[in-house]
Amino acid sequence: MDRRQAVxxxxxxxxxxxxxxxxxxxxxxxxxxxDRDDNYYLWGAMGSAxxxxxxxxxxxxxxxxxxxxxxGEQLMAFGSHATIGVAQPKNLDIIVLDNEHFGExxxxxxxxxxxxxxxxxxxxxxxxxxxxxxxxxxxxGLCQKLRQKGAxxxxxVLKVTAKNLPRSLPPRDAVFIKNRFRTHLGFSPC
Amino acid sequence: MxxxxxxxxxxxxxxGCLVSAAKVEHVKSNTEPGDLxxxxxxxxxxxxxxxxxxxxxxxxxxxxxxxxxxxxxDDEVTCNxxxxxxxxxxxxxxxxxxxxxxxxxxxxxxxxxxxxxLSLPVLTQSPLLMIVTxxxxxxxxxxxxxxxxxxxxxxxxxxxxxxxxxxTAEDLIDIVGQAANTVYDTDQQxxxxxxxxxxxxxxx
Numbered sequence: 001m002d003r004r005q006a007v008x009x010x011x012x013x014x015x016x017x018x019x020x021x022x023x024x025x026x027x028x029x030x031x032x033x034x035d036r037d038d039n040y041y042l043w044g045a046m047g048s049a050x051x052x053x054x055x056x057x058x059x060x061x062x063x064x065x066x067x068x069x070x071x072g073e074q075l076m077a078f079g080s081h082a083t084i085g086v087a088q089p090k091n092l093d094i095i096v097l098d099n100e101h102f103g104e105x106x107x108x109x110x111x112x113x114x115x116x117x118x119x120x121x122x123x124x125x126x127x128x129x130x131x132x133x134x135x136x137x138x139x140x141g142l143c144q145k146l147r148q149k150g151a152x153x154x155x156x157v158l159k160v161t162a163k164n165l166p167r168s169l170p171p172r173d174a175v176f177i178k179n180r181f182r183t184h185l186g187f188s189p190c
Numbered sequence: 191m192x193x194x195x196x197x198x199x200x201x202x203x204x205x206g207c208l209v210s211a212a213k214v215e216h217v218k219s220n221t222e223p224g225d226l227x228x229x230x231x232x233x234x235x236x237x238x239x240x241x242x243x244x245x246x247x248x249x250x251x252x253x254x255x256x257x258x259x260x261x262x263x264d265d266e267v268t269c270n271x272x273x274x275x276x277x278x279x280x281x282x283x284x285x286x287x288x289x290x291x292x293x294x295x296x297x298x299x300x301x302x303x304x305x306x307x308l309s310l311p312v313l314t315q316s317p318l319l320m321i322v323t324x325x326x327x328x329x330x331x332x333x334x335x336x337x338x339x340x341x342x343x344x345x346x347x348x349x350x351x352x353x354x355x356x357x358t359a360e361d362l363i364d365i366v367g368q369a370a371n372t373v374y375d376t377d378q379q380x381x382x383x384x385x386x387x388x389x390x391x392x393x394x
Contacts, residue, residue, distance in 0.1 A: 020284075040287060042310075044309055044310070044313070045280065045306065045307055045309055045310040046306070047276070047280075047307070048279075048280035048283070048307060048310055049280075051277050051280035051281050051284060052280045052281075052283055052284035052287065052310075053284060054270070054280075054281055054284060055245065055280065055281040055282065055283060055284020055285035055286070055287065055288060055290075055292065056284045056285070056287050056288040057284075057288070058245055058268045058270075058281075058284075058285065058288070058290070059244070059245070059284070059285050059286075059287075059288025059289050059290035060288040060289070077277075079272070079273030079274050079277060080273075080277060082273050083270060083271070083272055083273055083277055086270075086271060087268075087270050174313040174314040174315075175313075175314060175315050177314075178287065178314045178315070178316060181287055182286075182287060182289070185287075185288065185289055186289075187289050190375060190376055190377045
């Protein structure tokens with residue numbers, strides 16, 4: 001499926017969810033759907049997206065947190081499946097845009113093209129709901145499902161076409177993005 | 191829920207036990223039993239609670255075992271056992287984004303696992319308070335602890351973390367108390383190293 005269309009659908013249905021994006025294409029995909037104060041874009045710290053999402057989810061239990069990241073970024077956070085599986089937040093959903101490649105660095109094949117399955121790993125780690133989606137139509141059903149909080153953390157892999165799309169660059173000023181996100185939640189800069 | 195499979199890097203399993211007493215002999219203590227010489231983890235807990243810490247993330251260490259027990263028994267604090275220390279750096283930044291204060295506990299060997307992830311709090315100017323129990327520097331038996339123990343302070347400083355060090359219980363409580371103020375009120379990143387001399391010699 002086309003990653004930009006899938007992400008646009010998920011964001012159209014975000015319904016107040018706070019969004020964290022993993023470095024590389026997921027940050028561009030989310031930015032392409034419209035820059036917002038409640039988007040937290042990562043440009044580095046590979047492997048941090050799911051765990052930044054966990055910290056936010058624990059601090060904001062009444063809000064839903066959606067992490068949108070890539071297969072490579074999530075591979076560097078492989079231990080996060082276990083950490084989040086133990087923590088069991090009910091308001092954390094992880095979307096892995098899986099093109100089976102490291103797209104940012106020259107489209108080298110990633111582990112997921114050789115059968116490593118983030119959704120199966122999350123299921124084995126006790127996530128409440130997991131799945132692998134291959135057709136664009138399936139994303140509509142996922143949007144409906146995500147409107148309700150889960151019984152625990154959820155992770156869905158969206159198999160997307162391995163193609164580098166025109167970049168849509170979010171601000172790289174990390175302090176600005178942090179303060180903008182926190183201000184959205186009612187917190188002041190120091 | 192207790193995390194599975196926490197084996198210490200040097201082959202023992204004392205590090206992974208969340209509630210079992212660590213085999214630590216206090217070979218050096220400036221104070222009498224029952225006072226700060228043995229009660230410092232409780233004072234440390236109180237200092238962090240006074241600073242309104244609401245999340246705690248950790249890879250276990252024998253020296254942190256009492257503090258971990260106190261936090262995990264506290265319903266006001268959300269605790270995360272980690273598979274690797276760098277995860278806790280990301281959780282700390284996430285906690286702050288969501289409006290809560292987090293403290294990160296680890297052993298000196300874990301500092302090496304954190305280096306690139308520390309660019310996240312440094313670049314975003316997000317508060318980060320790490321409390322690091324030292325190995326490889328005082329009465330150490332296990333040579334595998336020495337290289338990272340010796341490199342801990344330099345590694346942290348190289349990536350831009352302020353390092354403070356405590357070798358007595360009195361200093362530790364003072365330093366953590368003021369470090370918490372500095373970290374959370376001025377968006378700083380501070381690691382407090384607890385000297386191995388204070389922690390005591392591990393009995394093999």
